[in-house]
Amino acid sequence: MGHFRLLLQVAxxxxxxxxxxxxxxxxxFFGTLLVVVGGALxxxxxxxxxxxxxxxxxxxxxxxxxxxxxxxxLYGSMSGEPxxxxxxxxxxxxxxxxxxPNVRTVVPLxxxxxxxxxxxxxxxxxxxxxELYKTRDDAGExxxxxxxxxxxxxxxxQMVELMAAQTAKSEQxxxxxxxxxxxxxxxxxxxxxxxFWDTFEQDPYGALELLENRIAPQxxxxxxxxxxxAGTDLDAFQRTFDRMEIVDGQAVPTGQRGMxxxxxxYEEFLKLKSALRMDHIKQQRELNQKTIATDPELQRWVxxxxxxxxxxxxxxxxxxxxxxxxxxxxLLGTQEAGLEPLLTRFFTLDDDNFDTRYAQFYAELAxxxxxxxxxxxxxxxxxxxxxxxxxxxxxxxxxxxxxFKGLEKSAxxxxxxxxxxxxxxxxxxxxxxxxxxxxxAIQKQSGLTALNREQAEEALFGEDSGVLVAEAASTDIDDRxxxxxxxxxxxxxxxLQRVYSQQEIEQGVALSAAVMLKDPEQLEQTxxxxxxxxxxxxxxxxxxxxxxxxxxxxxxxxxxxxxLYFAVFIIFVVALVIINNAMMMATxxxxxxxxxxxxxxxxxxxxxxxxxxxxxxxxxxxxxxxxLVGSGFMAWLHSTGIPAGNEALYxxxxxxxxxxxxxxxxLVAAFVIVLGVSAISTLYPAFLATRVSPLQAMQTDE
Amino acid sequence: xxxxxxxxxAALAVALLSAPAALAMEQAEQVKLLATIDDRQRxxxxxxxxxxxxxxxxGKADLVYELVVYRRDADDKLMMLFTKPKAEAGKGxxxxxxxxxxxxxxxxxxxxxxxxxxxxxxxxRRADFDESRLAEEFDPSYEGEAKLGKYTAHVLNxxxxxxxxxxxxxxxLWVDKESGNILKQEEYALSGxxxxxxxxxxxxxxFSESKKDNVWVPEEMRIYDEVEKGNSTTILIKTVDLRPLExxxxxxxxxESKSR
Numbered sequence: 030m031g032h033f034r035l036l037l038q039v040a041x042x043x044x045x046x047x048x049x050x051x052x053x054x055x056x057x058f059f060g061t062l063l064v065v066v067g068g069a070l071x072x073x074x075x076x077x078x079x080x081x082x083x084x085x086x087x088x089x090x091x092x093x094x095x096x097x098x099x100x101x102x103l104y105g106s107m108s109g110e111p112x113x114x115x116x117x118x119x120x121x122x123x124x125x126x127x128x129x130p131n132v133r134t135v136v137p138l139x140x141x142x143x144x145x146x147x148x149x150x151x152x153x154x155x156x157x158x159x160e161l162y163k164t165r166d167d168a169g170e171x172x173x174x175x176x177x178x179x180x181x182x183x184x185x186x187q188m189v190e191l192m193a194a195q196t197a198k199s200e201q202x203x204x205x206x207x208x209x210x211x212x213x214x215x216x217x218x219x220x221x222x223x224x225f226w227d228t229f230e231q232d233p234y235g236a237l238e239l240l241e242n243r244i245a246p247q248x249x250x251x252x253x254x255x256x257x258x259a260g261t262d263l264d265a266f267q268r269t270f271d272r273m274e275i276v277d278g279q280a281v282p283t284g285q286r287g288m289x290x291x292x293x294x295y296e297e298f299l300k301l302k303s304a305l306r307m308d309h310i311k312q313q314r315e316l317n318q319k320t321i322a323t324d325p326e327l328q329r330w331v332x333x334x335x336x337x338x339x340x341x342x343x344x345x346x347x348x349x350x351x352x353x354x355x356x357x358x359x360l361l362g363t364q365e366a367g368l369e370p371l372l373t374r375f376f377t378l379d380d381d382n383f384d385t386r387y388a389q390f391y392a393e394l395a396x397x398x399x400x401x402x403x404x405x406x407x408x409x410x411x412x413x414x415x416x417x418x419x420x421x422x423x424x425x426x427x428x429x430x431x432x433f434k435g436l437e438k439s440a441x442x443x444x445x446x447x448x449x450x451x452x453x454x455x456x457x458x459x460x461x462x463x464x465x466x467x468x469x470a471i472q473k474q475s476g477l478t479a480l481n482r483e484q485a486e487e488a489l490f491g492e493d494s495g496v497l498v499a500e501a502a503s504t505d506i507d508d509r510x511x512x513x514x515x516x517x518x519x520x521x522x523x524x525l526q527r528v529y530s531q532q533e534i535e536q537g538v539a540l541s542a543a544v545m546l547k548d549p550e551q552l553e554q555t556x557x558x559x560x561x562x563x564x565x566x567x568x569x570x571x572x573x574x575x576x577x578x579x580x581x582x583x584x585x586x587x588x589x590x591x592x593l594y595f596a597v598f599i600i601f602v603v604a605l606v607i608i609n610n611a612m613m614m615a616t617x618x619x620x621x622x623x624x625x626x627x628x629x630x631x632x633x634x635x636x637x638x639x640x641x642x643x644x645x646x647x648x649x650x651x652x653x654x655x656x657l658v659g660s661g662f663m664a665w666l667h668s669t670g671i672p673a674g675n676e677a678l679y680x681x682x683x684x685x686x687x688x689x690x691x692x693x694x695x696l697v698a699a700f701v702i703v704l705g706v707s708a709i710s711t712l713y714p715a716f717l718a719t720r721v722s723p724l725q726a727m728q729t730d731e
Numbered sequence: 732x733x734x735x736x737x738x739x740x741a742a743l744a745v746a747l748l749s750a751p752a753a754l755a756m757e758q759a760e761q762v763k764l765l766a767t768i769d770d771r772q773r774x775x776x777x778x779x780x781x782x783x784x785x786x787x788x789x790g791k792a793d794l795v796y797e798l799v800v801y802r803r804d805a806d807d808k809l810m811m812l813f814t815k816p817k818a819e820a821g822k823g824x825x826x827x828x829x830x831x832x833x834x835x836x837x838x839x840x841x842x843x844x845x846x847x848x849x850x851x852x853x854x855x856r857r858a859d860f861d862e863s864r865l866a867e868e869f870d871p872s873y874e875g876e877a878k879l880g881k882y883t884a885h886v887l888n889x890x891x892x893x894x895x896x897x898x899x900x901x902x903x904l905w906v907d908k909e910s911g912n913i914l915k916q917e918e919y920a921l922s923g924x925x926x927x928x929x930x931x932x933x934x935x936x937x938f939s940e941s942k943k944d945n946v947w948v949p950e951e952m953r954i955y956d957e958v959e960k961g962n963s964t965t966i967l968i969k970t971v972d973l974r975p976l977e978x979x980x981x982x983x984x985x986x987e988s989k990s991r
Contacts, residue, residue, distance in 0.1 A: 146842060156841065163987075210894070212828075234984045241983075242828045246843065410838045418786075418794045419819060420852055422838045458818075460792070467816050471795045475783045477965055482928075482955045489932035489953065490880025490914060497882070498910055499950070501935040503973040506781050508799045508814070 036638050040646040049615040053608055053644075054651040057703055060604045061655025062662070064597065064699035065691070069663050071593045073689035074681050078586045079575070081435035081683040084272035085442060086259060087575035087583075088136065088543030089552055092126060092559070095569035101541055102580025103140060104441045105257060110142055111580075115416075115459055119539040120532070125566065126544055131555045133547045134269045139260040139453050139540035140445070143413035146253045147402070150343040151188055151245040155237060157181055162233050182229065184346035185240065189220045191342060192247060216243035254298050256411060258446045260453020262534050263289070269545055272436070278405035278429025284528040286449045288409065288425045292432040293443025299402045302340055303376070304395065306330040310378070311387055316674075320380050334376040338369055341398060349397045356393050405429055408525070415458025417468075423455045426525050435683030441582055450534050459538045541578075589681060601706055609710035616640065616714040623718050624726015633719040640715035641708065648707040655703070656696055663691040756873040761887060765866040767911060772863045772948065776941030777976040778802040780948070781969045782860070786853035789961040796851055798823075801976060804862045808981040811860055813851065823986060824850065824857065829896065831857055834986055841983060846898045854927065854956045854964035856898040868895045869902065876908070879915060883908045899926055910934075912947065925957040939973045946973065 043050060083089055086103055093101050096114035105111075116122055119137040126135045147153060158181045165174055196209075196217065219225055220240060229236045263281045267273060277295075281287035296305065310330050313319045321327045345353060350368055357371040358364065365371050375394075378386055403409060405427060412422040425448060436442035480488055488494065546555055556572050563570040576583040616623075623636055670686035673679040681687075756764070779801050786794040797815035802808065809826040813819040821836040824844070831844045846857060858864075869889035877886050884905040891900040899918035907914050912934045918927045933950040948968055956962035979985050 148843060152843065159983075234982065238827065238982060241841075242830045246830060410840050412835075414852070418788070418791055418852060419816075421818075422835045422840070424838045464816070464818070468793070468795055471783075471797060471815050472785065472793060475785065475795070475967055477783070477785065477967065479787065480953065482960070482963070485930055485953055485955065486880060486915075489930055490882055492881050494880060494932060497907060497912060497914075497932070498934045498936050498947075501937045501948075501971070503937055503939065504970040505974070506779050506799065506970055506972040508779070508781075508812070 032635070032638075033642075036635075036642040037646070039639055040643040043643055044646065044650065047615065047618075049611055049618070050643075050647060053611045053615070053707075054647050056604055056607050056611070057648050057651040057707060058655040058658075060600065060706070061652045061699050061703045062659045063600055064702055065656055065659030065695055066662055067593070067597050067600075068698060069659075069691040069695045070687075070689050071590070071597075072692065072695065073687060074593070074683075075586075075590055077435065077683035077687060078589070078681065081272060081433065082579050082582060082586065083549075083575050084270055085433035085436055086138070086270060086445070086543065087578050088269070089546045089549055089575055090544040090556055090559070090572060091138075091541050091575065091578035092122070092544060092570050092572050093541035095571045097571065100580070101571070101573060101578050103138070103259070103541075103578050104445065104580050104582045105140070105142075106580050110140070110257075113540045115139075115457075115538045115540060116542070117538060118536060119542065120535040120537075122539075122542055122568075122570075123535060125562070125568070126542060126559065129555060129559060129562065131546050131548055131551055133545045134265070136265045136269050136543045136545075137262050137450060137535065137539035137541075138543055139450075139457065139538070140257065141260070141413060141453070141457060142255055142257045143411045143456060144253060145256050145409060145411055147251045149245065149248050149251040150340070151185075151192075151248055152241070152251060154181060154185055154188065155241050155245060158185060159234075159237055162237075180346060180348075182226075183348075186226060187345075187347050187350070188343055189217070189240075189244060192244070193217055193221055195339075196247075213243065213247055217247065220244050256294070256446060257444045258288070258411075258448045258453070260448045260450050260457070260539075262531075263287070263447060263449055266447065269543070270433075272434045273431055274434055276430045276432055278427075281428045281449060282528075284530065284534070286425060286452050286525055286527070286529075287428045288449070288452070289429050289431040289447040290403075290427055291443050291446045292430040293437065293440070294446060295401065295403075295430045297443075301398060301400050301402075302337065303334050304390070304398075304400055306334050307387055307390055310383065314380075314383065321378060321383065322380055331376065331378045334378070335373045338372040338376075341372060342368055344399055345397065353394065353397050356397075360389055360393060403427060411452075411456060413456040413458075415456065417458050417460045417464070419458060421456050421458050423452050424525065425449075425452045436680070437684075438679045439582070450537070450539070451529055454538055457538060585680075601702065605706050605710050608707055609713065612640075612644065612711050612714040613717070616718045619718070620721050621726050623721045624723045627721065627726070628723035636719050636721075637715050640718050641711055644707045644711040645704065648704045652700055652703040656699060659699070660691055660696070663689060667691070756885070758871075761871040761873050762866055764885065764887070764906065764911070765869070765871055765889075768906065768913060769863045769866050771911070772946065773804045774802075774939050774942050774946045774973055775805070776803075776939070776973065778804065778946075779972040779974075779976060781971075783965075783967040783969055784851065784853060784855065785965045785967075787961075787963050787965075788959075794852060796853075798851075800860050801980060802862055803976065803981060807862070809857070809861050810981055810986070811850070812986075819851070821989070822851075824848075825981065825983065825986060826857065826861070827981065827983075832983065834983075839987070846896050854954050854962055855952075855966060858898060859929070859952060859954070859966060865889065865902075865904075868892060868897055874903075877905065879905050882914055884914055913949070927954055927957055929954045935968070935971070937971065937973070941973065941975070946971075 044054075045051065091101055091103070094114040094116055097112065099106070099111035099113065101113065102111045123135050123137075126132055148156070158178070161174065161178050161181060165178070200209075216239065220243075225236065264283050267280060275289065276292045278289075281289065290299075296308075300308075310321070310327055313324070313327055314321075319327055321331060342350075345368075354366065354368050354371060357368075357375055361371065361374055363371070363374070365374070375386065375390075408424045408426050410422055410424055412420060415421045431447065433442055544559075546552065552574060556574065559572045560570075563572070576586060579586070626636065627633075666689050668688075670688045671682070672686050673682045673684070679685065779799060782798050782800050784796040784798060788794075795816070796813055796819060798811050798813045801810040801812070807826075810823060811825075812823040813821070823834050825832045825834065831846065831848060833842045833844050833848070834840070848857060850856060850860070869891055872888045872890075874886040874888055877884055884907055887904045887906065889902040889904060891897050900921050901919035901923070903917040903919070904913055905915040906912070913931050915931070916929045917925060918929070920926055930953040931949045931951070932953070935948040935950045936945050937948070938944075939946045948971055950968050952966040954964040954966070956964075977985070
């Protein structure tokens with residue numbers, strides 16, 4: 030004991046006397062600081078990312094069919110939509126999972142993707158007009174309806190004029206309409222005549238067909254968008270996943286069909302392109318400090334806004350066009366009368382006028398425009414390939430937009446929209462036994478034998494093939510059956526109004542079940558128990574953690590963690606080498622001292638102890654200082670937060686700012702690691718010190 | 732001897748000059764051959780057919796359909812209306828001028844599609860169901876004669892005329908020398924890549940009151956996808972009805988009225 034006290038005395042005496050000790054102390058101080066701050070940041074990011082994913086859609090555990098070909102990937106994978114086998118009846122699975130004492134809630138899920146197409150602007154306006162005439166046929170004309178019809182008609186007529194003007198302009202620029210189809214030219218001329226519009230009401234459908242078939246195709250085609258969606262019990266989803274928040278509009282009413290579009294998707298794909306480009310420029314200028322003068326991307330957006338004005342011009346009816354022209358004249362202080370040159374001038378942006386123009390755009394121009402192609406409450410037609418290979422379309426009403434807090438900017442999470450389970454099942458097209466039998470019967474009735482490509486020509490044209498031409502006679506065909514199906518699907522408007530019971534929602538196909546736990550700490554154990562229970566019950570289920578279920582995003586979290594761990598590891602290796610070298614130097618400097626001690630009777634073990642205790646004391650003192658400063662720094666960060674400067678950080682921080690917190694485990698870990706590293710790096714120098722013999726020490730020159 | 736020489740030289744010259752004529756077909760004749768193929772399949776009046784359509788794809792379940800094809804050849808109109816399976820009933824295509832409209836009563840929406848539209852997700856195209864317009868759409872060149880199984884066929888290369896929109900711009904046709912029916916048709920992209928091969932092993936010949944002549948119908952069409960090997964489509968024209976159709980059948984309003 031007295032021995033140890035002596036060693037401590039020596040260690041404390043040496044603490045500040047040697048410069049080398051100060052250097053080592055400094056390294057230990059910064060090392061501890063780094064470990065405390067780095068570890069706490071890493072833990073905070075890890076828990077933020079986990080919270081984002083668990084609270085968005087994954088839950089703690091996902092359960093899906095073991096017959097699936099691919100692993101579950103809720104946010105999609107590189108190779109597209111994973112091939113999952115369906116859970117035939119969610120209402121059977123739910124009570125099974127809820128039996129486990131640690132399971133809090135179970136939510137049905139299914140992700141898929143589909144195409145949404147829309148015709149060009151003229152197509153869309155014409156189909157609106159067609160709908161209005163159909164309403165008139167069904168319910169009779171009212172003054173409001175008449176006004177509406179006349180206004181849309183006025184808009185269409187203006188579009189025709191604009192198309193004629195653009196054709197004339199491009200002919201002028203390209204020199205003669207060499208490639209113009211005479212039938213198209215004739216149709217456009219006819220649609221501009223007063224006679225055409227005066228007689229419109231006599232045969233509105235005939236007139237519409239001319240416009241739809243001869244005029245609308247003359248401008249480039251509309252858009253085709255890919256839409257990823259998750260079908261779910263929307264009420265249960267909203268109750269369970271706390272990261273989900275509605276941004277625009279409202280939640281889908283309980284039990285009804287409907288959809289919530291992802292906010293990111295809504296902005297990026299459905300917003301007026303000119304407005305979107307204004308937003309992008311603003312964001313790049315503010316977030317990334319780019320300027321229009323120096324950045325080619327910003328310049329490109331400005332140029333596109335100047336030249337691509339058609340989207341704005343075509344959507345304005347005559348009244349709004351006049352209003353827009355007068356507002357632009359006032360804003361720009363000019364008498365120019367054409368909307369196109371006015372817009373081009375307005376969108377001539379530089380770093381000086383951008384902020385003003387941006388504000389003017391939203392204050393003055395936007396109120397006259399449809400900023401989004403789809404308004405809340407509109408119906409979206411979604412077309413998907415079903416599991417059976419047939420195409421299926423469904424009309425789904427869009428009630429609002431939503432986002433997952435913390436994943437707002439993630440392109441992968443932002444690609445996912447939410448849909449009710451009934452519409453999801455329609456689009457998924459589960460192959461029931463009835464359907465299977467129906468298809469088999471149709472195929473059998475055809476009497477056709479399959480022929481592969483290699484054998485086809487020999488079988489069909491060879492010596493043994495039948496006669497080429499047979500006599501036949503015209504047969505009466507009863508095609509009433511062709512319309513029976515159509516009559517059955519008439520309920521499409523009723524479907525959107527119908528309220529489904531909880532039982533109806535749960536009874537049927539889902540692709541996976543998200544499970545929220547009461548105690549997330551027992552994740553692994555609960556997973557193992559659920560697996561065992563499924564096995565015992567003879568259910569073929571796969572039980573995976575949220576990290577696995579999140580697919581590429583889950584791997585991204587894992588990768589992020591690995592990168593952080595690796596960075597900390599490198600810091601320690603460097604610290605180890607530096608401390609080791611410093612201790613070597615310190616030991617070599619003290620050869621004389623050690624030799625003298627050995628000469629007056631100090632044992633080798635005493636020398637070894639001396640060097641080790643000295644380093645440990647160094648580690649304790651400077652490590653404590655490092656921890657203290659680190660804790661102070663973390664406390665400061667916790668109160669101010671770290672801003673996410675770019676989109677990648679946004680994901681790691683799960684939001685615009687990270688408010689990291691420090692836990693006791695971070696401090697303990699840092700202390701243990703620092704002491705461990707200093708002890709290990711001292712072992713070799715200490716061993717060297719014990720090898721010093723008194724004779725050798727005395728022979729050394731100063 | 733001199734005379735004999737001259738005679739034989741003349742005979743040789745005649746033989747040499749006439750040889751290409753015997754092998755090749757005059758351009759005008761080729762166009763006429765195409766026009767005949769078109770004309771034989773055209774009915775002067777209306778046309779309605781009950782059709783079975785089947786798609787086979789590797790590793791996937793077969794797609795099967797029944798549909799009714801309506802044609803008014805006089806003004807180039809076409810409508811296809813699906814009847815089976817039940818879930819597909821009422822869906823259809825309508826060709827008006829150069830537009831191919833797709834209609835789905837489930838959503839009550841019309842969508843314009845292109846010539847390259849895979850009809851109901853199969854390897855068939857609009858032209859497979861429509862009136863034959865080879866002479867109108869393509870310029871032919873003659874390649875020669877070839878055997879195809881037990882048949883001897885004229886082989887023609889067809890290239891699309893300028894400003895005509897078709898699914899495949901280059902075709903190679905095997906036309907039965909004896910009956911004048913198409914046996915085989917290879918379809919190529921502009922790059923020369925082979926896209927589809929269609930085989931026509933059975934034709935039906937029936938008398939039409941409106942045409943006052945026979946109408947030829949390709950009863951069976953086997954279409955093989957040459958890009959996605961292993962995929963194929965079969966079209967069977969089961970029965971044909973040549974009676975006149977309702978006057979306003981080929982309008983959007985008519986089809987919509989059927990699903991009201």
